[in-house]
Amino acid sequence: MENVYDFGLVGLGVMGRNFILNVADNGFTAMGNDLDTEKVKALIDEGGDTDRVNAVVAVSAFAKALSSPRKIMLLVPAGKVVDIVIDSLLPHLDKGDIIIDGGNSFFTDTDRREAYLAEKGIHFFGAGVSGGAKGARKGPSIMPGGSKAGYAAVQPIFEAVSAKYNGEPCVAYLGPKSAGNYVKMVHNGIEYGLMQLTSEMYDILKKAGKFSNEELHTTFKTWNDGRLQSFLVEITSKIVARKDTLTEGDLIDQILDKAKQKGTGKWTSQNAMDLGIPVPSIDIAVSMREISALKEERIQADHVYDRPEVATIAKDKLSTLTEEALYFSFIVTYAQGLHQLSDASKEYGYGLNIAEIAKIWRAGCIIRARLLADITEAFQENPSLTNLLLSPSFIEKIKGTVASARALVAFGATNGIPLPGLSNSLTYFDAYTSSRLPLNLIQGQRDFFGSHTYERLDREGIFHTEWEE
Numbered sequence: 001m002e003n004v005y006d007f008g009l010v011g012l013g014v015m016g017r018n019f020i021l022n023v024a025d026n027g028f029t030a031m032g033n034d035l036d037t038e039k040v041k042a043l044i045d046e047g048g049d050t051d052r053v054n055a056v057v058a059v060s061a062f063a064k065a066l067s068s069p070r071k072i073m074l075l076v077p078a079g080k081v082v083d084i085v086i087d088s089l090l091p092h093l094d095k096g097d098i099i100i101d102g103g104n105s106f107f108t109d110t111d112r113r114e115a116y117l118a119e120k121g122i123h124f125f126g127a128g129v130s131g132g133a134k135g136a137r138k139g140p141s142i143m144p145g146g147s148k149a150g151y152a153a154v155q156p157i158f159e160a161v162s163a164k165y166n167g168e169p170c171v172a173y174l175g176p177k178s179a180g181n182y183v184k185m186v187h188n189g190i191e192y193g194l195m196q197l198t199s200e201m202y203d204i205l206k207k208a209g210k211f212s213n214e215e216l217h218t219t220f221k222t223w224n225d226g227r228l229q230s231f232l233v234e235i236t237s238k239i240v241a242r243k244d245t246l247t248e249g250d251l252i253d254q255i256l257d258k259a260k261q262k263g264t265g266k267w268t269s270q271n272a273m274d275l276g277i278p279v280p281s282i283d284i285a286v287s288m289r290e291i292s293a294l295k296e297e298r299i300q301a302d303h304v305y306d307r308p309e310v311a312t313i314a315k316d317k318l319s320t321l322t323e324e325a326l327y328f329s330f331i332v333t334y335a336q337g338l339h340q341l342s343d344a345s346k347e348y349g350y351g352l353n354i355a356e357i358a359k360i361w362r363a364g365c366i367i368r369a370r371l372l373a374d375i376t377e378a379f380q381e382n383p384s385l386t387n388l389l390l391s392p393s394f395i396e397k398i399k400g401t402v403a404s405a406r407a408l409v410a411f412g413a414t415n416g417i418p419l420p421g422l423s424n425s426l427t428y429f430d431a432y433t434s435s436r437l438p439l440n441l442i443q444g445q446r447d448f449f450g451s452h453t454y455e456r457l458d459r460e461g462i463f464h465t466e467w468e469e
């Protein structure tokens, strides 16, 4: 079994098990490794032929089995585990071997690991993978960055296993250092935003339109046949239709309304703050998961305050309003995430090509959507586009849908239905498209209390006023 397998994979959990089977399905021999003997055995059983896909618990046997240069992908939980796995592999590796971190690692950890491993002659790069279990098995979107030489060695494997959009692989080398993990982080930030927005449309359809779960299923399914076609809308139509196996009702009505998070959305928001790039549709999606976690407090507060009785909107009308508002706010959320990527690219020297990123998100990943084909075109036509909202084709899309976003935000406020994702998207749009904002007053206040100075509209220079006689 020495030096025969083309590809190694550490971490045979949800993603790793599926990814390695995908590699084997594409004609590459693959060797897996996990601390858990059950997972090793399960992979061997599922693989069916150990010449094609095999697995071991011992790291030494795992390393010995791989052809040179070793190509080892890690799909283990982000954080300390990645460092532990790297250190456990190192004694068994040779110079020129390649380690790929396919998990959702924080981008600065990737930079640190790349430098640490470069000293030892090991190529290391981060390659975010998106698509969940099914994507990993059948074709994910893969976002590699870092060592170009390292990537070149695994490129044929990644191109074979990735999702295809019109025959084009949804993988591309994105840039140096942690570019791959950074892009995946922002992908997940956008994912948080789109999920929050979808949940708000679900809520208002139920509360103001009295849509049954069956009607919700049909509505989301119809949307998925149109311009809102996307993985998240598609799975929403399936989720609301699922019958519960433990009660008479539908499963969705029994799921506790507390959303968990592993950190990538929060990191996107935190880093956007560091860069000074506004991403309020993503920020609020993180905050909403935090508010959702306060279930007991929410119940207490619900008993204290009266809530307006929700007015009814006719189903047809509400269906149109929500479809348009969701389309509008999806665009605004992509616009914010892509704006963050453009800025991060300058700050960290990634040299990101936004059209290329949109292109590899068109299939395989969680935020895949018909819109991404239009976004790709917008950035291909104008690679230096600062914000999607300024692209001629998107101006038309926004103009055609913003009125519905306004109507729903107003309705939500009057009727006590929280629509924070939609309202943040609308507010971002209104602020970003205002040539004059009231922040002149903030400058005046800052100068008043702290002599922080201000600039003027009518002349150059830095000014300070003695505000009180």
Ligand SMILES: NC(=O)C1=CN([C@@H]2O[C@H](COP(=O)(O)OP(=O)(O)OC[C@H]3O[C@@H](n4cnc5c(N)ncnc54)[C@H](OP(=O)(O)O)[C@@H]3O)[C@@H](O)[C@H]2O)C=CC1
Residues within 6 Å of the ligand: 010, 011, 012, 013, 014, 015, 016, 033, 034, 035, 036, 039, 075, 076, 077, 078, 081, 084, 085, 102, 103, 104, 105, 129, 130, 131, 132, 133, 262
């Ligand atoms: N699940 C998803 O939809 C997606 C996940 N990701 C990312 O991919 C990575 C993996 O996620 P996922 O597959 O869901 O996680 P899982 O927890 O399902 O799998 C991780 C696997 O790594 C194993 N492991 C832990 N420590 C070691 C070690 N020292 N040596 C060998 N194996 C080890 C775990 O074993 P044990 O359980 O015994 O500890 C487990 O089998 C994460 O970074 C995640 O954020 C990315 C995209 C989608």
Ligand SMILES: O=C(CO)[C@H](O)[C@H](O)COP(=O)(O)O
Residues within 6 Å of the ligand: 104, 129, 130, 131, 132, 188, 191, 260, 261, 262, 263, 264, 265, 366
């Ligand atoms: O990376 C992913 C998809 O692209 C994961 O599914 C994502 O990490 C889930 O995140 P969270 O648990 O924070 O909702």
